[in-house]
Amino acid sequence: xxxSDNIPTHIAVIMDGNGRWARRRALPRHxxxxxxxxxxxxxxxLAAEKGVKYLTLFAFSSENWARPREEVSxxxxxxxxxxxxxxEELHRNNVRLEFIGAREQLQTGLIEKIAAAEAQTAGNxxxxxxxxxxxGGRWDIVRATQSLAGKVAAGELDVRDIDDEAIAAELQLxxxxxxxxxxxxxxxxxxxxxxxWNLAYAELYFCDTLWPDFGDKDFxxxxxxxxxxxxxxxxxxxxxxxxx
Ligand code: FPP
Numbered sequence: 475x476x477x478s479d480n481i482p483t484h485i486a487v488i489m490d491g492n493g494r495w496a497r498r499r500a501l502p503r504h505x506x507x508x509x510x511x512x513x514x515x516x517x518x519x520l521a522a523e524k525g526v527k528y529l530t531l532f533a534f535s536s537e538n539w540a541r542p543r544e545e546v547s548x549x550x551x552x553x554x555x556x557x558x559x560x561x562e563e564l565h566r567n568n569v570r571l572e573f574i575g576a577r578e579q580l581q582t583g584l585i586e587k588i589a590a591a592e593a594q595t596a597g598n599x600x601x602x603x604x605x606x607x608x609x610g611g612r613w614d615i616v617r618a619t620q621s622l623a624g625k626v627a628a629g630e631l632d633v634r635d636i637d638d639e640a641i642a643a644e645l646q647l648x649x650x651x652x653x654x655x656x657x658x659x660x661x662x663x664x665x666x667x668x669x670x671w672n673l674a675y676a677e678l679y680f681c682d683t684l685w686p687d688f689g690d691k692d693f694x695x696x697x698x699x700x701x702x703x704x705x706x707x708x709x710x711x712x713x714x715x716x717x718x
Contacts, residue, residue, distance in 0.1 A: 480701040482654035484528035485521060486676065488668055489513070490660030491684030504548040509686035511556050520693045522567065522601040528650055529603050532668050536576070536610030550584060553607065557587045561594060568600030574646035575609030602650070609646070611670030618644035647672050655700045659685045659692070677703045 489510060496506030514531065521529045534549060541549075564571055573588050580588075588607075621644045625631035631640075642648065652672045656665070661682045665673060679696045706714050 481524050481526060481697065482677075482700050483526070484530070484651050484653045484655075485526055485696075486530040486532070486653035486656045486669055486673065487517065488532045488656070488658040488660075488666060489685040489688075490658060490662060492686060494660065495684040495686040503545055504552070506684075506686055507549055507552055511552065513685050513688040514556070515560070516689060517693060518564070518569065518601065518603055520690065522569065524697065527602065528653075529601060530574075530606060530647070530650075530653060530669070531604070532606045532609065532666075534575070534607045534609070535667060536608060536613050537667065539579075539608070550581065554584050554587055557584075557591050561591045564591075564603065565595050565598065568598045569595060570598040570600065570602045571595045572602065572604045573607055574604055574614075575607045576613060577608065579608045604647070604650070606646075606668070610667045611665075611673075612667055614646050614669070615641075615671055642671070645671055652676065654705075655679060655696065657681070657696045659683050659688055675705065675707055677705070 492506030492510045493503045494506070495509060496503050499505070517531075518529065533553065538549075539546060561571065571591050573592065577585055577588060618641055622631065622636055622640065626633055626636075647669065650672075652674065653669065653676045656668070656673055656676045657679045658664075659681055661680070663678075663680045677700055679699050681692055681695065683692045704711060704714065
């Protein structure tokens, strides 16, 4: 198999750098977020084109609620507008759109839009686009733990049956294979409470490009980085038959 054929099944993305992109242009931060929507459109197209099966985007973290009220409110309006504008085209392109995170924390209008978009695209068989909003990796694990503890307390589950699989089944990405590749733009090299459990064996790709500037070349560079990785999952190189 050529290295270029080694496409990740699942790519997770931390879209960072919108604020800096705006500041460099003396624009308000929300102008950066607005411009970032264009990069979302772009990466969805590129991922679908390359045959990526799952694309999970970190759009708003549990911690982002602490940003200035005006920025939070503008971001929420942007999500609403983007749904309003983009869902038809995603649907035409056979994309299945899903959301993870504490959606009950969002405004009713947005919750309804999300539910409608999920219902409309539920039968689509192409790219699964998963958007994390009001999401935190620790929140996800806490919820899973509460659910398992509840089942134990109710006598439905034996403590000894709590294993990796049982925990994964309670997480937001249940049924979705773990990300193979994490891409983070904006120059920082951290996971920032994204999919803490699911990223256990992901290859980590960091680039300096600010999210609104993310384009074909950045995507190709990330795929090229991934294509030559040797994934060992704790085994030795010899065990996995490595050539590089
Ligand atoms: C991080 O940049 C970005 C965000 C918190 C928001 C991401 C949202 C979008 C790209 C909008 C569209 C999303 C969808 C799914 C329609 P930052 O503000 O932390 O940038 P900085 O580090 O330069 O300040």
